[in-house]
Amino acid sequence: MSLSSSSPASAPVLAEALRDHFQRVILPLWRGPGFNTALHLPYEALSADGTTPLPVVRYRAMACARQLFVFSEANDAAHAHTLFAALQRHFADPLQGGWFYSVDAHGAPLDTHKDLYTHAFVIFACAHYFARFRNQEARDVLHHTSALVETRFAAPDGLLYAALDRPFAAVTGTPIQNPLMHLTEAWLAARNAAPDAAFDQALSRLGQAIARAFVHAPSGCIAELPLGSADNRLEPGHQFEWFWLVHEARGLLAGSGLDEALERAFDFAQRHGIEHATGGIYAALDETGQVLDGTQRIWAQTEYLRALATRGGEAAHNMLPQQIRRFQARFLHANGWVECRAADGMITRAEMPSTTAYHLTTAYAALPRQALR
Structure with missing residues (x-):
């Protein structure tokens, strides 16, 4: 199924075309040329034509975890089992616990620092893998990693450090938003896959801490x-x-004020963060809404699609079909996708990172589906 910029099709029909492209084009890239069959790891990126891995410098645990999530959601048991085994074999630290950040081109430990972003994605991927295939070892991993995060990454005021050295002895990265967001995502996935009051309590504490430390009130x-x-x-x-x-999260973050804040943040980002002629989402704004970075990255486009589909209401409902068409025309092609465009529309990053399939999966899952006949 293909999309046309002049198509009057509804959002469910347009969304089905995106999912069809994902099944026909994207998944085969990462089973085939994007997968190192010797190490059982996804390459970091493929060329724009989808045929050649970029020269290998490293393999990251986060990239492997994201692909584990993608193939779990695709219900590809064989590939998911292979990725889960590779994640443990290459990235689990047998001496200090936790997970290495990366291994080298031969699979030997490369960057051994402990990264919260990486640990969040291990929890997230194992939660989805367990939910799909009921692998008990994955459940053990997500619980163990979650407990380790709470104890070893703990920072003042309910926050968590972004990075520590290999033995968790020295802080190398102070709290920042992005890994905390993905930890929130990971704990939500974990409590859905393996309900435990500990996840609910952790989410509540983290939501309160984020509201205190990161929410720009205006x-x-x-x-x-x-x-x-x-x-x-x-x-x-x-x-x-x-x-x-x-x-x-619904009631799990009650009392943090994040629900009310994010309603206003949605409006602020929609008003100031979108190039309205094309629908492209800018990379960064200052606190007044002025554009600091006009780069348009594919992941931000997918998040806007997911947020539009989630928000509901007449305005979002009416806007979603047009935004899907704009996304397809500017960021998808017959061989895969465009990773980044400049504000003027020029492609600034043509290669396709293995991590982006995660963003496509999460966005497409939230888009409306056609009614069954």
Whole structure:
């Protein structure tokens, strides 16, 4: 199924075309040329034509985890089992616990620091893998990793450090928004897959801490750095991503004020963060809404689609079909996708990272579906 910029089709029909492209084009890339069959790891990126891996410098645990999520959601048991085994074999730290950030081209540990973003995606991927295939080892991993995060990454005021050295002894990254957002996502997935009051309590504490440290009160936006940090910024894509997370969390974040803040953040990001002629989502704004970075990255476009589909109401309902068409025309092609465009529309990153399939999966899952006949 193909999309036309002049198509009058409804959002469910247009969304089905996106999912069809994903099944026909995207998944085969990462079973085939994007997959190292010797190491059982996804390459970091493929060329724009989808035929050649970029020269290998590293393999990241986060990239493997994201692909584990993608193929679990695709119900590809064989590939998911292979990725789960590879994640443990290459990235689990047998001496200090936790997960290495990366291995080298031969699969040997490369960057051994402990990264909260990475640990969040291990929890997230194992939750989805367990939910789909009921692998008990995955359930054990997600519980163990979650407990480790709460104890070893703990920072003052309910926050968590972004990075620590290999033995968790020295802080190498202070709290920042992005890994905390993905930890929220991971704990939501974990409590859905393996209900446990510990996940609910962790989410409640984290929501309160994020509201105190990151919410820019005038806009409701969640800043990238703690409030008062130099060179802080607001990313429209992250406001749309947070909007979906807070909606999914429902009562778990009650009392934090995040639900009300993200309603206002959605409006702020929609008003200031979109190039309205094309529908492209800018990378970053300042606190007044001025554009700091006009780059349009595919992940931010997918988050806007998901947020529109989630928000509901007549305005979002009417806008969604047009936004799907714009996204398809500007960011998808016969061999895959465009990773980044400049504000003027020029392609600034043509190669396709293995991590992007995660964003496509999450966005497409939220889009409306055609009624069964």
